[in-house]
Amino acid sequence: MTLKTFAAAFLAVCCTVAAATLATHRPTAVAVAVVPAADDLVAYGERLVTQTYAEIGPDTGKPFAGNRLACQNCHLDAGLKRSAVPLVGVDKSYPKFSARSGRTITLVERIDECMTRSMNGRPLPEDSREMAAFLAYIRSLDGPAAVQLPPAPPSPAPADVARGTEIYARVCAVCHQPHGLGKRVGQGYEFPPLWGPDSYNDGAGMDHFHRAVGFVQRNMPRGVDPDHPQLTLQEAWDVVAFLQSRPRPHYQAAP
Structure with a gap:
């Protein structure tokens, strides 16, 4: 065997051994968690706010919402x-005291x-990704701390269901429908129900x-806006009295 032939044979053996070693000692793949980009969470949060029924409504695989509202x-x-x-x-207003709960609550608790x-x-x-998305969307709406408008002034005269019935038929029924069950579009509503099982x-x-x-x-x-209302204060009280007289689901506290 010539020196040249020996060198070629030796190199072939070395390559074979190296290949076998690599085949039996491959490095283990490292699992990397995919963290959704902040923009993705904000976009998902916006969909949760605008199309709640399509994302977490009762007809989805994540039925956290019990109705088809948004x-x-x-x-x-x-x-x-x-x-x-x-x-x-x-988000700048929380944590804050909740009169309904009788204690200070977080924004997460308020969303729930x-x-x-x-x-x-x-x-x-x-x-959950849904809670993270709600928080991301709300925090993306940068601006001064929200100022909640005060409750309505007292009714000039006692609220009247009969007058409210007439006002509803004249002003509200064209959108929310005479039966008050809203106008369905796809999985949700173009105009939401104001009473009934999906309210x-x-x-x-x-x-x-x-x-x-x-x-x-x-x-x-x-x-309309607060500076150009269509209903008088009395009419608003009357129509709400009518709405309050209609049936709707009963609140069940979470266990």
Whole structure:
């Protein structure tokens, strides 16, 4: 065997041994957790606010909401309208004392109150992607701390259900329908129900007289604002009295 032939054979053996060694000692793959980008969470949070029914509604694989409403049915325009329970800057207000709870609560707890009352559903797990997305979206709405408008002034005269029935038929039924069960579009509503099984329950803020009257007079019908209301204060009290007389789900406290 010549020196050249020996060198070639030796090199071939070395390569074979090296390949076998690599084959039996491959490095273990490292599992890397994929953390969603902040922008992805904000976008998901916006969908949760505007299309709650499609993301976590009763017809989805994550039925945290018990009805087919959207958060923006109360927090109008995705929480941007200042006269309609705005979400802008609301994260700066928490933790804060809750008269309803009788203690200081966090923003996470306040979101879950909406889930169990207005959405007639169940709390979101604190470590869920949904809770993270709600928080990310709210925090993305940078601005001064939200100023909640005061409750409506007292009714000039006792609220009257009969007058409210007439006002509802004349002003509200064109959108919310004469039966009050809303106008369905796809999985949700173009105009939400104001009573019935798919409405907010009797533990929601909108079931409180003063709060509902203020919301209705400042924002309804859609397109009005506090400086140009369509309903008088008395009319708002009367129509809310009618709404309060209608059936809706009963609030069940989370276990």
